[in-house]
Amino acid sequence: MKKDKLHIHWYPGHIAKAERALKEKLNLVDVVIEVLDARLPMSSSYNDIKKLLGDKPRLLLLNKSDLVEKEELKSWVKLIEEQTGCPVLAVDTKSFKCMPQIEKIVQKLSEPRIQAMMAKGLLRRPARVVVVGLPNVGKSSIINKLTRSTKTKVGAKAGVTRQQQWVRINPNIDLLDTPGIIPMKQEDQMKAKKLAFVNSVSENAYSTEIVAKELLDIVSTNEKYAQAFKDFYKVDELTIDKIALKRNWIKKGKIQLEAGVQSSFEPDTERCAHYIMKDFRDGKIGKFILDNIEDYKI
Numbered sequence: 200m201k202k203d204k205l206h207i208h209w210y211p212g213h214i215a216k217a218e219r220a221l222k223e224k225l226n227l228v229d230v231v232i233e234v235l236d237a238r239l240p241m242s243s244s245y246n247d248i249k250k251l252l253g254d255k256p257r258l259l260l261l262n263k264s265d266l267v268e269k270e271e272l273k274s275w276v277k278l279i280e281e282q283t284g285c286p287v288l289a290v291d292t293k294s295f296k297c298m299p300q301i302e303k304i305v306q307k308l309s310e311p312r313i314q315a316m317m318a319k320g321l322l323r324r325p326a327r328v329v330v331v332g333l334p335n336v337g338k339s340s341i342i343n344k345l346t347r348s349t350k351t352k353v354g355a356k357a358g359v360t361r362q363q364q365w366v367r368i369n370p371n372i373d374l375l376d377t378p379g380i381i382p383m384k385q386e387d388q389m390k391a392k393k394l395a396f397v398n399s400v401s402e403n404a405y406s407t408e409i410v411a412k413e414l415l416d417i418v419s420t421n422e423k424y425a426q427a428f429k430d431f432y433k434v435d436e437l438t439i440d441k442i443a444l445k446r447n448w449i450k451k452g453k454i455q456l457e458a459g460v461q462s463s464f465e466p467d468t469e470r471c472a473h474y475i476m477k478d479f480r481d482g483k484i485g486k487f488i489l490d491n492i493e494d495y496k497i
Contacts, residue, residue: 217380220379221379221382224379225253228327229309230258231328231329232330232341233332234341235260235332236337238266238397239489243399245381258285258286258301260288260289261279261287261289263291264291265293266487272289272488273289278495282497286304298344302368302372306326306372325370325371326373328368329374332378332379332380342376383399383400396413396476398476411475414475424487427484427485431483431484439466439471439475442471446474450464450467
């Protein structure tokens with residue numbers, strides 16, 4: 200396998216377009232629900248989120264919490280709450296038992312703005328909310344869960360483009376039914392790699408073999424995580440070649456000998472890399488948080 204290093208390329212034109220689309224949505228709402236990937240509590244966040252949102256109140260959801268260890272995640276929830284000043288909930292869309300908590304927090308966060316409007320003589324209206332986050336953190340799944348019991352469309356609001364539709368979650372909350380995609384504008388290649396691991400970066404931007412190798416390299420720095428990978432694949436060394444051979448993922452090749460051409464077999468690293476990434480993303484290997492909490496403590 201080639202020893203190339205993973206490097207994720209961003210596209211400024213796409214970023215500018217995504218920023219414009221997101222700002223249009225943000226202008227319509229009172230509260231922002233930001234979705235993060237629990238496997239990357241910090242790497243799936245947006246560095247300039249405060250600049251992007253302005254003074255809009257925010258609820259943070261650490262989604263896919265079923266793919267990480269609960270006790271470890273509790274430490275992250277506490278740290279993020281302390282550093283952002285925002286309420287944080289760990290959620291997963293399989294059980295999604297947090298609906299009442301989300302509704303309560305959203306109503307509390309929106310109340311100051313609602314009261315300010317009423318002080319100007321306007322009638323009380325439901326809080327308006329949008330779900331935002333980086334690609335593939337589970338924004339659409341969150342929206343689907345929030346709207347599962349009430350599918351009532353309440354149409355366009357005054358000053359809102361016709362394409363923006365709202366769903367009434369309860370008498371006090373209207374949810375924008377399309378997510379806001381936060382553009383991945385960052386130069387930190389370590390964060391970029393981690394986002395590739397959880398499929399938040401298009402696979403067109405990198406080689407699966409290279410990203411699988413980088414995942415194994417990062418996992419190898421954590422003894423507990425490394426052992427989980429070794430146990431799952433039943434290998435004593437974390438390399439794509441070793442895993443491919445153990446799983447009997449091989450491809451036929453040819454080698455030139457003095458006596459003539461002879462068939463041989465070599466590891467099918469491309470196939471192996473695909474399965475490593477799928478096994479990791481599906482949570483089959485174990486429960487992992489790839490950010491190091493010690494790196495973010497002040």
